[in-house]
Amino acid sequence: MSVLVTLASLRALARHRWQIALSVLGIALGVAVVVGIDLAGASSLRGFRLSTEALTGKATHEISAGSAGVPEELFAQLARAHPALAMAPVVESLALAVDEGGVALGPGRTTFTLLGVDLFSEARLRPWLGEGGSAGIWDANLTLLSEPGSCLISAETARSLAVERGATLRLRVGSHFEHVRVVGVIVPEGPRATLALKDLLLVDVATAQELTGLIGRLTRIDLALADDAELAQRISASLPASVSLRSSALRLAGIEELTGAFRLNLRALSLVALLVGMFLVYNTMTFSVVRRRSLIATLRTLGVTRARIFRVIAAEALWLGVIGTALGVWLGTVIARVLLGLVSQTMNDLYFASSVREVHLDGEILLRSVALGIGATVIGALAPAFEATGERPRLGLAVSTLESARKSWIARLALLGSLAICAALALFALPAFGLEASFVGLLLLVLGIGCWAPWFTVRCARIFAPIAGRILGMFGRHAARGIEAQLSRTSVAIAAMAVALSATIGMGVMIDSFRSTFVKWLELSLEGDVYVAAPTLEPGHNRSTIDPKWVEQLTSAPGVAGFSTYRGFATHSAGRPVQGAAVSVNAERESAFEFSDARAEEVWPEFVAGDTVIVSESFGYRAQLGRGERISLETDRGVREFLILGTYADFASEQGYVLLSRDTYGRWFDDRGVTSLALQAEPGVDPDALVAQLRASLPAEQALLVRSNRSIRESSLEVFERTFAVTGVLQIFATLTAAIGVLSALLALELERAREIGMLRALGVTPREVGRLVLAQTGMLGLVAGLLALPLGIAQALVLVLVLNKRSFGWSLDLQVDAWPLLTTLGLSVAAALLAGALPAWRMSRARPALALRGD
């Protein structure tokens, strides 16, 4: 008997291989997108994490300071006071290897970490740094000390830059071009050394000071304090006010936290694709169960137990899940390679410098995706399996029972949907819930609206029926009624399509809203005509400074009417890293800010005079601080409290900024650097001409960026578009899955209607008319799905813009809904449906009535 059941199962699967193939493909696509996004995100972060860990070595703590750096004498003092402690001075910067024209060398414009170390101190912290079995490395280590501008690179770097020992490299370090000589090529021993040396230019600490201009200063002092909290306390207490001791792990944790929202967003979007895949499985399994209702009923009357039938159906689903997931994981690794570039680029643009070129097949992610894929399939199949086994065998023989049972469910399903929607709204409205809750809310919202699909379908079908009747006559009316008559399957197909399409709308509207807000902000905040900046290789914040000599020359150049300065710096507030900026304020700059909780005239006078700051919206959101509250900042004179005067809109960085006036900064910090200048052109002076003139006035060894307002705006938008490129790819996949869903759903529907069509043909309906009937019905299905996708999509967009962006990045966006993308989606929906209906229509119209009537 069991053989019989299995055979029946296999036969059924074999008969509907197209259905099965589409289901498998649906699952595969869903899983693939999840795997692809996760792998790409994790790989780009992993590269950064591993190299950071390798470079942190045995250090547990670091002593660091503001932009001015740590005084180098402190290292000798500490070394004398704690001779037993492993500690090392570090001067670190990012550098770009460039050719004589200043163009970056190496694959993917590799950003190098210029690491200045004291090799004697490193033996106890990072013993693997200077090691490697290559010839001459011992001499090279000493040459590093004695020869100015000498560096060590790994064999891999040497290969990628096509240089050998003895070669000279031209580097862009901060705003300068410098030369270094490769005095040794290290062949790393072991994976840690390989990671540590990846994209590393190892130089002596003195050389690093000279290359970066940080004379007399260190970026940080690394220490290995183990778990000695008491010692950490003692060292911390002995430090001057301008520096502080903190855990090395914080640096890494900061990055993980920083990119967390970005990665979570990507993952959530990728789950939408899987959700569509799940609908597909549900659809296919429902279909296959419905097809076999009479067979199942027969088997049941023959004494086959419910449990057995349930198991067979579950096994079918499991097989689909396993095959689909396996295919999906493989496809996902392929997609990950495509996405890696995009994700890495975004991470590079926004968060940190990394150059990850390989996808790391993270076991945990693969395992999770496998579980997700198989789990989703099985869950998708559970309901149909219960349905098939839950009924009394006699009833199962009657085809219409399911439909009549389904109808009584419409109201209950709608009620369930309403509950889900209410729960979702609660998750969005209550501030106690965080980002993760918002994603759960989004899921609930989508499912909730999806639950309304049967009700919506019935309404639509009833509205369409007379209209279709008027246009297409009897067949039109018949087509519309058919949708209602087969509600159990049509509504699932419609829901699947609508969910897939709505994801497209949601993302599209979100991006449009973001773009329009961003452009508005750019126009407001770019107050200068010409900008001069020291180029930075550190994403998100500019720390390189412009030589004071050039500041003087540029601001007094002919054609320059006024200027304001900007200095980005890093500090800490209550132990957490904070991006700060010191700005000089003039009338133009004042107009570049828009406050959400204060009036400009209340802010500016106090901003210049007192110990006050203004904070960007995302910073304020993260820190839960606003006008009238105080923030403590670590300054060169110790920790100080500053009054927050207002919160301004800003999209330059998602971690947000704390802004001080130049005067306030000067009172509390020793640093006098300027990272960028905004210059106002005199009336009648063409900004582009001014740019050219200023560029010509700078010497060749200066790598300063002189750009017009327009060119900055253009490149900002470029970064913006790059950031959303990943979302674009996801959108394509969601649409693709949607199309497959539509195809699968319609194929299933129309094939099932073979008997009905046969009847029609036998009654004298022409093949042409049958084709038209099928197309009319699929077109209507597409229209219904498209219509349902509109509210669903807009609801998603609302959630993305108003809830998720706020909770992820602290940004307020103005919702921007254009009619065009909505109409496009509707059109796409109908078109896809018609396309998907074409094959069944063609087959139906050619079906021989006698054969079709004979049925299964």
Add this chain to the structure above:
Amino acid sequence: MGRAVTLMLPWIVAALAAATVAVWLKSGTSKDDSTRAALDVATMLAGESGEGYLRADGPREFEFPRDHGPHDGFRTEWWYFTGNVDTASGQAMGYQLTFFRTALTPRPTARPSTLAADHIWMAHFALSDISARRFHAFEHHSREAGDLAGAGREPLRVWLNDWSAEFDASGTTILLKAREGNFALDLTLRGSKAPVLNGAEGLSRKNAVVGGASYYYSMTRLATSGSIELDGRVHAVEGQSWMDREWMSGTLGSEQIGWDWFALQLDDGSEVMCSRMRRSDGTRDAFDSGSIIDAQGKQRTLTSAEFDLGVLVNWTSPRSKLEYPAGWTLRVPAMRLELEILPAQADQELGLSFRYWEGAVKLLGTRDGKPIAGRGYAELVGYGSRPPSSAALRAR
């Protein structure tokens, strides 16, 4: 059966996938870093010919306390303090505190960074806890920059982190300070004899190579008092110390693989310094030399032919498995001096980045037929290593 397989297969596939993933995860972990191979002192002296550096190639006028300070332009220079001390209860201890200074380049350039260094320093600190038969050795390295290590003239002082030797204005009193964890010394050394110029008026030839010599003087008897901390216990100590000062730019000869060196303080108030170059072929080196200083401080130079040093017994280090001589006979026929030199304890091997044996020794013998005793320090360098050539270094 067929059914079972049909139903089980997906789970088996899933389990296999999980197992494969687990293997991936495991393969990502790394093994610990390999330990760095130890070098030896002879290696430091070998290497390039010292071209461009000043050379010890002729007589020079020594001037104290000025010459206690650093001599720029030479490649290598060291300040070597050793001594035998006792606690009030008679517990014997030996100590060594050494500062090595090595130039990185013969032609230093002025650089903007104050951390840029032309010299690097290495310091060794060892304590022989003779009654407990324990030996403790530590080392530090640093660049001569940013106050990390260096040699100063006002006051006359050499230091590396918190280890230091400081001379008073007259150059006769020296303060030594060193601490590593629970081991420390804080000693005051007072010289009663004038510095002794070894070799030919302070020019000590090591081999036939031009410039293969050093400027070398010693303070052979320094009354010592202060404290030594052993494993957290502080002991007040008194005894005698010896200071060796040498600077040079030369290298060992190609046949020279190391040396044995002795600084012996006899209880009749005299001292003997002698060193024996060890040749790879085992023959006697013509450049062996020594000094004998009488109780009044009068010095007599010993040539290779004037003394004879024989090995009595060998000792194998349990850690490095290297074999060192561990007992000698020293005969100076012209002085009617016969001494047996024995380590105060066998294990005084410094297993640092340079591996050598340096330790307290005790002496017994006769002079003019009368019994004589004493204490001293011995240094055994270049054991168990191949002749250090620059070719071997480059191959590293």
